[in-house]
C-alpha cells in the first residue's frame with residue numbers, strides 16, 4: 001500500500017496539495033515573473049530519451065505557462081531559454097535548440113497574436129543563426145502592437161555581459177557629452193540594461209532543484225522573491241505555477257505587517 005512517504009514514479013506525492021487559479025488573490029499577482037526553465041535534459045535521461053526530447057517537451061510547457069500568466073494578469077513573463085554558457089553543449093544539441101523558436105512560433109504565434117501577447121527577446125542576438133532570428137523578428141513584428149502580456153525570452157543572455165555592455169555604453173555617452181557623471185544612478189543604470197523598459201521581476205522561479213542564479217538578471221532580481229521546486233521543467237504544470245504565486249502572496253502578507 002502506498003502511503004504519502006512512498007515515491008510514486010512520475011506522480012505527485014499522495015496528499016500533496018494542488019493549486020488552482022482560485023487560490024490566487026488576483027489583486028496582488030506579481031507583475032513580472034522570471035523563470036529559469038531547468039531540468040529538461042534530466043527529464044529525458046530518466047526516460048532513456050535523448051536530451052532534445054526534454055527540450056521539446058519543455059517547449060510545450062512554455063505554452064501552458066504563458067496561457068496561465070495571461071489569464072491571471074501577469075504583465076511580464078521572462079523565460080530563460082538559452083544562456084551564453086549553453087554554446088558549450090554538443091553542437092547537435094545547440095543546433096536543435098536554435099530550431100525551437102521556429103517550431104514554437106510556427107505552432108503558437110497565431111494564438112499569441114489573438115491573445116494580445118507581445119513577444120520580445122533579450123540577449124545577444126548577433127550570434128544567433130539567421131533562421132532563428134528570422135522567426136523571432138517576425139514574431140516581434142507581428143505582436144508589437146499587442147499591449148497584453150509581454151513574453152520576454154532571454155536568449156543568448158548572460159547578466160554579467162549585459163552589465164559590462166551597459167557600463168561601456170554609459171562611458172561612451174559620458175565621453176560624448178550625452179551624459180554627466182552626476183546623472184549616473186540606479187535608475188539610469190537600469191535604462192542601459194537589456195530589460196530597460198521593463199519593471200524588475202517580483203518573483204523568480206527555478207525548476208529542477210538547482211538553487212542558483214546562474215548569471216540570470218543579477219541586477220534586476222535584487223528585490224525579487226525566489227521560489228524553487230524539485231519539479232523538472234517538462235513536468236511543470238499550471239498547479240506548480242499557481243503554488244509559486246500563492247507562496248509569493250503569502251510572503252507578501254507576512255512582511256506587509258499584521
Ligand code: V0D
Pocket residue numbers: 037040055056058059060062080081082097098099100101102104105119120121135136139153155233
Ligand atoms: C528549450 C525549455 C521556446 C528550455 C523550453 C533557443 C529549453 C524549450 C523558445 C522560444 C527553448 C524562444 C524565442 C522565441 C520563441 C520561442 C525556446 C530556446 C529553447 C532556445 F521567440 N522554447 N525554447 N528557445 N526550450
